[in-house]
Amino acid sequence: xxxxxxxxxxxxxxxxxxxxxxxxxxxxxxxxxxxxxxxxxxxxxxxxxxxxxxxxxxxxxxxxxxxxxxxxxxxxxxxxxxxxxxxxxxxxxxxxxxxxxxxxxxxxxxxxxxxxxxxxxxxxxxxxxxxxxxxxxxxxxxxxxxxxxxxxxxxxxxxxxxxxxxxxxxxxxxxxxxxxxxxxxxxxxxxxxxxxxxxxxxxxxxxxxxxxxxxxxxxxxxxxxxxxxxxxxxxxxxxxxxxxxxxxxxxxxxxxxxxxxxxxxxxxxxxxxxxxxxxxxxxxxxxxxxxxxxxxxxxxxxxxxxxxxxxxxxxxxxxxxxxxxxxxxxxxxxxxxxxxxxxxxx
Amino acid sequence: xxxxxxxxxxxxxxxxxxxxxxxxxxxxxxxxxxxxxxxxxxxxxxxxxxxxxxxxxxxxxxxxxxxxxxxxxxxxxxxxxxxxxxxxxxxxxxxxxxxxxxxxxxxxxxxxxxxxxxxxxxxxxxxxxxxxxxxxxxxxxxxxxxxxxxxxxxxxxxxxxxxxxxxxxxxxxxxxxxxxxxxxxxxxxxxxxxxxxxxxxxxxxxxxxxxxxxxxxxxxxxxxxxxxxxxxxxxxxxxxxxxxxxxxxxxxxxxxxxxxxxxxxxxxxxxxxxxxxxxxxxxxxxxxxxxxxxxxxxxxxxxxxxxxxxxxxxxxxxxxxxxxxxxxxxxxxxxxxxxxxxxxxx
DNA sequence: CTGTTAGCGCGTTCAG
DNA sequence: CTGAACGCGCTAACAG
Numbered sequence: 001x002x003x004x005x006x007x008x009x010x011x012x013x014x015x016x017x018x019x020x021x022x023x024x025x026x027x028x029x030x031x032x033x034x035x036x037x038x039x040x041x042x043x044x045x046x047x048x049x050x051x052x053x054x055x056x057x058x059x060x061x062x063x064x065x066x067x068x069x070x071x072x073x074x075x076x077x078x079x080x081x082x083x084x085x086x087x088x089x090x091x092x093x094x095x096x097x098x099x100x101x102x103x104x105x106x107x108x109x110x111x112x113x114x115x116x117x118x119x120x121x122x123x124x125x126x127x128x129x130x131x132x133x134x135x136x137x138x139x140x141x142x143x144x145x146x147x148x149x150x151x152x153x154x155x156x157x158x159x160x161x162x163x164x165x166x167x168x169x170x171x172x173x174x175x176x177x178x179x180x181x182x183x184x185x186x187x188x189x190x191x192x193x194x195x196x197x198x199x200x201x202x203x204x205x206x207x208x209x210x211x212x213x214x215x216x217x218x219x220x221x222x223x224x225x226x227x228x229x230x231x232x233x234x235x236x237x238x239x240x241x242x243x244x245x246x247x248x249x250x251x252x253x254x255x256x257x258x259x260x261x262x263x264x265x266x267x268x269x270x271x272x273x274x275x276x277x278x279x280x281x282x283x284x285x286x287x288x289x290x291x292x293x294x295x296x297x298x299x300x301x302x303x304x305x306x307x308x309x310x311x312x313x314x315x316x317x318x319x320x321x322x323x324x325x326x327x328x329x330x331x332x333x334x335x336x337x338x339x340x341x342x343x344x345x346x
Numbered sequence: 347x348x349x350x351x352x353x354x355x356x357x358x359x360x361x362x363x364x365x366x367x368x369x370x371x372x373x374x375x376x377x378x379x380x381x382x383x384x385x386x387x388x389x390x391x392x393x394x395x396x397x398x399x400x401x402x403x404x405x406x407x408x409x410x411x412x413x414x415x416x417x418x419x420x421x422x423x424x425x426x427x428x429x430x431x432x433x434x435x436x437x438x439x440x441x442x443x444x445x446x447x448x449x450x451x452x453x454x455x456x457x458x459x460x461x462x463x464x465x466x467x468x469x470x471x472x473x474x475x476x477x478x479x480x481x482x483x484x485x486x487x488x489x490x491x492x493x494x495x496x497x498x499x500x501x502x503x504x505x506x507x508x509x510x511x512x513x514x515x516x517x518x519x520x521x522x523x524x525x526x527x528x529x530x531x532x533x534x535x536x537x538x539x540x541x542x543x544x545x546x547x548x549x550x551x552x553x554x555x556x557x558x559x560x561x562x563x564x565x566x567x568x569x570x571x572x573x574x575x576x577x578x579x580x581x582x583x584x585x586x587x588x589x590x591x592x593x594x595x596x597x598x599x600x601x602x603x604x605x606x607x608x609x610x611x612x613x614x615x616x617x618x619x620x621x622x623x624x625x626x627x628x629x630x631x632x633x634x635x636x637x638x639x640x641x642x643x644x645x646x647x648x649x650x651x652x653x654x655x656x657x658x659x660x661x662x663x664x665x666x667x668x669x670x671x672x673x674x675x676x677x678x679x680x681x682x683x684x685x686x687x688x689x690x691x692x
Numbered sequence: 693c694t695g696t697t698a699g700c701g702c703g704t705t706c707a708g
Numbered sequence: 709c710t711g712a713a714c715g716c717g718c719t720a721a722c723a724g
Contacts, residue, residue: 053717225628246626256602280592282571360711399701
């Protein structure tokens with residue numbers, strides 16, 4: 001690793017001149033031909049600044065801390081890290097990811113990241129919920145991922161859960177379904193209530209009745225299958241909106257046992273576009289995609305803009321299936337999730 | 347963030363004395379009572395060394411670089427990162443994870459990690475395969491994850507694929523199955539050949555015939571389902587060893603359509619213990635767990651031992667379902683994966 | 693327009 | 709037994 005000093009020696013100028021040139025702060029301060037020579041030598045030596053030394057001096061490291069409660073391990077949410085990483089990379093930043101296994105270790109993890117001099121933090125949760133950000137983070141730029149700040153003060157990005165329920169149900173209505181079931185989630189989650197609300201909104205708008213018999217909440221386990229089978233036999237829904245792709249499987253299995261064909265006899269919409277499940281199921285599952293990658297990407301751009309206190313227009317957002325909200329937004333930002341049309345809706 | 351200087355001022359000693367004491371190098375060099383005072387002040391001020399400054403001085407940062415080709419995004423392999431992270435944390439290290447989207451960006455990513463002064467690298471692949479490690483890494487300690495070095499020189503950890511096939515098939519044989527099918531993978535993978543080999547080995551040992559009609563390789567898509575249905579109707583296997591949990595789903599679906607009950611009429615064993623799939627399926631899928639967390643944990647301990655050139659006995663390996671190999675091993679290390687007994691084998 | 697000087701926070705000689 | 713002095717690689721004052 002070449003150093004500034006080596007370059008200065010070889011180019012016959014002082015270290016500070018080299019620093020000036022290589023940081024492009026030589027406009028009208030260093031003669032053009034000498035600046036050129038410096039650049040040449042740097043190029044030849046394959047110079048890259050030592051980021052630790054620079055960080056020590058400038059007090060910013062271009063390291064972002066990614067705090068999560070085992071989010072890295074969930075099959076769903078690795079995409080958030082990937083998206084954040086990608087956006088970070090494009091802007092010359094890097095991620096240190098840390099998982100906290102509980103509230104108690106959290107403080108220690110933050111302390112470690114502080115010692116490395118991170119410039120800001122992501123604070124990610126496993127699924128959309130209200131959260132209070134640790135007070136230790138209050139001096140840093142922070143963006144919440146898949147969680148909403150209880151005090152409604154720190155910027156966050158989450159899926160628009162209501163629209164998920166609305167779009168999915170609308171899809172089934174437009175396909176001609178009139179008796180649409182909702183296979184919900186027994187665990188208390190923000191997403192559960194909102195998606196149900198969207199489901200009801202779509203039905204109401206279409207002047208379809210809300211039949212409480214068609215609404216069930218299940219855990220992700222054996223009894224869930226029986227509950228779905230029973231619902232199918234008893235009330236014969238022609239459409240199913242499922243809280244997630246895993247719950248959609250119960251519909252597939254029940255249909256197979258009942259001799260019903262998905263995409264013809266009944267229609268199904270899930271949520272997640274879970275890589276393994278949604279791709280494996282046959283016919284492929286029409287599902288609303290949770291845009292983890294996109295949320296991560298957005299959060300990183302947002303965080304960097306906060307760190308650099310700069311105009312958000314410098315960030316090029318990728319064009320993705322779920323269009324990203326403007327970076328100018330603050331507070332509780334939501335993202336309209338794309339419905340991925342596959343084969344399970346007639 | 348308190349500094350050495352602040353402590354030295356408050357304690358009325360010099361900076362170097364503080365450094366000595368706080369690094370526990372004060373044996374017979376600093377008077378006990380003064381050392382005690384220094385420690386007290388440091389405690390009060392909540393002192394933690396600035397890791398960048400230390401790294402600049404010592405040329406090691408306690409940062410580990412985790413290179414992977416989108417491994418972070420696969421639903422399978424996030425566990426590797428988690429395991430590596432956990433082991434790193436326990437030993438005072440931290441991870442910078444970087445995904446390369448192709449061979450070309452790889453070199454640039456490595457360069458970035460070098461500039462941050464990482465002490466060593468993980469080089470992870472998406473699934474067990476032969477790999478040549480980028481020459482740029484040759485000056486660093488490196489551990490390969492879920493991949494084997496083509497030149498057989500850098501240390502790697504991978505699942506013992508042969509035993510996966512053997513154990514899974516043996517499980518079915520012990521349950522009384524005599525016509526055991528193998529639902530394999532059409533993509534060329536190291537794992538495919540080895541698992542098939544283990545399957546055949548178990549059959550041969552049990553003096554069961556190897557019937558090529560019972561062996562099919564499929565992609566993960568619609569036609570796979572038809573292939574499995576056809577196999578089921580035509581040859582009536584009583585046991586199924588599936589390359590992975592996703593392929594096991596085809597057996598579940600086919601069985602449901604044929605009116606067969608899994609765990610009674612036929613038995614199924616998968617591979618992955620994929621969080622969503624294996625837990626959602628009903629009856630729950632008996633499957634061989636790919637110990638991603640464990641591999642990551644092992645790799646981190648190994649890498650740190652290489653960096654510190656220290657005895658491997660200082661590392662406490664967690665007791666996990668798949669017992670970890672000794673850290674004394676070098677070269678191509680494999681891990682015996684645990685079979686998770688659930689409900690799909692009679 | 694350029695080079696000298698200083699110091700970020702730390703660890704390590706080397707005198708005293 | 710302790711503290712002064714130096715340097716890691718870099719940037720930012722300020723002087724020339």
